[in-house]
Amino acid sequence: xxxxxxxxTVAVYFVLLFAVSxxxxxxxxxxxxxxxxxxxxxxxxxxxxxxAAISGVTFISVPGMVADKGYSYLQMVLGFIVGYWIIAFVxxxxxxxxxxxxxxxxxxxxxxxxxxxxxxxxxxxSKMLGASVRFFVVCIVLQSLVxxxxxxxFWVNVIVTVGIVWLYTFRGGVxxxxxxxxxxxxxxxxxxxxxxxxIARNLDLDMAGVAGAISSHESSRVFFFDDPSKGIYFWKQFxxxxxxAIAINGLDQDMMQRNLACRDSAQSRKNMLVSGVMQFFVxxxxxxxxxxxMVYIDSNPSLTMPxxxxxxxGMVASHDSLPAVVGVLFILGLVAAAYSAAGSALxxxxxxxxxxxxxGNKAGEERVARMRRLVHAGMTVTMxxxxxxxxxISEDDAISAVxxxxxxxxxxxxxxxxxxxxxxxxxxxxIVPLLCVAAPIACxxxxxxxFKVWGYEMSFExxxxxxxxxxxxxxxxxxIQSWRRKTVAESTM
Numbered sequence: 234x235x236x237x238x239x240x241x242t243v244a245v246y247f248v249l250l251f252a253v254s255x256x257x258x259x260x261x262x263x264x265x266x267x268x269x270x271x272x273x274x275x276x277x278x279x280x281x282x283x284x285a286a287i288s289g290v291t292f293i294s295v296p297g298m299v300a301d302k303g304y305s306y307l308q309m310v311l312g313f314i315v316g317y318w319i320i321a322f323v324x325x326x327x328x329x330x331x332x333x334x335x336x337x338x339x340x341x342x343x344x345x346x347x348x349x350x351x352x353x354x355x356x357x358x359s360k361m362l363g364a365s366v367r368f369f370v371v372c373i374v375l376q377s378l379v380x381x382x383x384x385x386x387f388w389v390n391v392i393v394t395v396g397i398v399w400l401y402t403f404r405g406g407v408x409x410x411x412x413x414x415x416x417x418x419x420x421x422x423x424x425x426x427x428x429x430x431x432i433a434r435n436l437d438l439d440m441a442g443v444a445g446a447i448s449s450h451e452s453s454r455v456f457f458f459d460d461p462s463k464g465i466y467f468w469k470q471f472x473x474x475x476x477x478a479i480a481i482n483g484l485d486q487d488m489m490q491r492n493l494a495c496r497d498s499a500q501s502r503k504n505m506l507v508s509g510v511m512q513f514f515v516x517x518x519x520x521x522x523x524x525x526x527m528v529y530i531d532s533n534p535s536l537t538m539p540x541x542x543x544x545x546x547g548m549v550a551s552h553d554s555l556p557a558v559v560g561v562l563f564i565l566g567l568v569a570a571a572y573s574a575a576g577s578a579l580x581x582x583x584x585x586x587x588x589x590x591x592x593g594n595k596a597g598e599e600r601v602a603r604m605r606r607l608v609h610a611g612m613t614v615t616m617x618x619x620x621x622x623x624x625x626i627s628e629d630d631a632i633s634a635v636x637x638x639x640x641x642x643x644x645x646x647x648x649x650x651x652x653x654x655x656x657x658x659x660x661x662x663x664i665v666p667l668l669c670v671a672a673p674i675a676c677x678x679x680x681x682x683x684f685k686v687w688g689y690e691m692s693f694e695x696x697x698x699x700x701x702x703x704x705x706x707x708x709x710x711x712x713i714q715s716w717r718r719k720t721v722a723e724s725t726m
Contacts, residue, residue, distance in 0.1 A: 238557065242564045243375075246420070247397065252574065253412050254401040273411050273494040275504045281411045282508040283515055284418030284570075285577055286482075292421070292570045293370055295516065297545040299523030303454040305465040310516050312474020313482075317509030319475070320483035322503040327654070328489065329498035335588040336489050340653065343653040345662030351669050352646055353589035356486055357582060359642035361612075364578030365619035366638070368394070371571035372620060374547055378564070387624055395556055395575070399613040402576045410577040411491055417573035424566030425518045428550070431559045432525050438531060462689050465707045473694045478509075480643035480696060484650055487581035522546075579616065585607040586711050599662045637695065644676065645669035645698020652704050658711040668710060672702040 295306060330337055337356065341349030372390055380390045402410065433443045447453050456466045464470075482488040495501040526549045530536045539548055549555070550563035587605045649669070652658070660668075676699040683689040691698070 237381045275500040280507040281414035281512045284414040288589045295519040296523030299452045308470035309474035312471040313478040314509045316475040316478025321505035348665040351666045352725045368575045369620045369623040396615040400576045417569045420569035424562040480647045486585045575600040582612045635715045640695035641673045645703045647700040648703025652707045668706040675702045
């Protein structure tokens with residue numbers, strides 16, 4: 234695939250992206266930027282939520298991970314559905330009842346300012362790292378297909394791509410994000426379905442032949458109950474999926490910002506229930522595509538399995554025996570996934586930093602507008618720097634890297650919310666940041682000990698362990714605080 238073809242594909246998508254963004258961002262004030270004025274139709278938000286859950290990492294890594302892990306990812310996605318139900322019936326009513334702009338405002342009401350900002354800071358770190366990993370994958374693909382043939386260095390690639398994201402989000406905020414996510418979802422599903430169709434035609438397979446080829450292939454195994462010590466064991470993946478969905482979707486400002494744009498909690502609840510089921514089928518499409526990619530490689534002597542599984546889709550899409558449209562669809566899906574995900578991440582980061590850290594919701598309209606524009610620009614620059622850093626220390630399996638990062642950074646957020654919602658205990662607000670930092674450290678030490686002593690491979694259950702450590706530390710601190718108060722009271726009697 235020529236660099237010109239890639240550039241034309243990207244340019245056409247950008248025209249559509251900016252057109253949708255401009256229409257959505259008309260007459261947008263601060264409320265529109267942060268909450269979409271709570272007027273977004275729930276079916277639109279549901280489709281946008283599905284698109285939001287699919288990033289450039291998903292587009293590349295999920296088909297590629299089939300080679301090593303089969304369809305084990307669906308075990309986690311089943312857990313996602315359960316997690317979405319919990320979000321719909323527990324978290325959504327809680328946030329709407331308090332009329333929150335930032336969901337971490339709940340932590341401030343429950344514990345105090347330090348806890349409030351601790352939750353926001355963990356989110357900012359989590360989202361910045363996660364969004365950067367996702368966008369990094371896209372920058373790598375664009376670098377190999379366009380920039381290297383043209384002699385453009387990687388840092389220029391990053392500046393241009395991140396700058397484009399800033400351009401289409403700096404005015405409209407979450408209003409732009411929701412409608413561009415709708416465009417993204419359409420492009421993603423279309424590109425995956427058409428890629429499956431064209432690859433099947435090349436292999437002379439009809440629908441029955443595709444079903445037979447996939448079901449008979451060794452990579453199509455879904456459930457793994459064999460070895461509990463392995464990361465792909467069913468119950469580890471399923472339970473981790475439940476908590477991962479709650480943490481990454483329900484306790485994530487990026488994802489919940491869309492949900493809070495609905496008119497009321499009932500509308501938002503419908504969005505969560507529908508989008509959870511839709512996500513399962515979309516992920517299944519990616520996995521089916523992954524098996525077809527492997528069948529295609531096996532049937533072409535000129536192709537060999539790449540060292541990195543993330544390279545499988547791109548290698549097949551650009552192969553000469555396939556029509557050029559497959560490569561175009563690959564680029565279209567990748568760009569749609571990446572830019573929309575990066576855009577929503579920047580909006581949520583801007584919202585959290587402006588509202589949670591700078592107390593922007595207490596300032597006047599004009600001052601808040603200036604504040605969020607500066608923060609938005611600063612977050613854009615930071616994301617570019619982090620992407621370049623990932624370029625120097627890249628991971629083979631990007632999706633695993635994203636979820637591992639999430640396990641360490643979202644764990645304290647999950648622990649804080651669970652402790653706050655399901656106990657009435659009080660904790661000294663000033664020591665909460667220390668406890669939340671201690672939890673990931675304890676989690677890392679536990680992971681290393683379990684592997685070295687017993688050979689137990691911790692996977693995404695890291696998130697659960699991290700949250701449990703946070704909860705336990707908070708409980709112990711609360712009990713010590715109560716004991717001290719009781720001792721002081723008795724001594725003064």
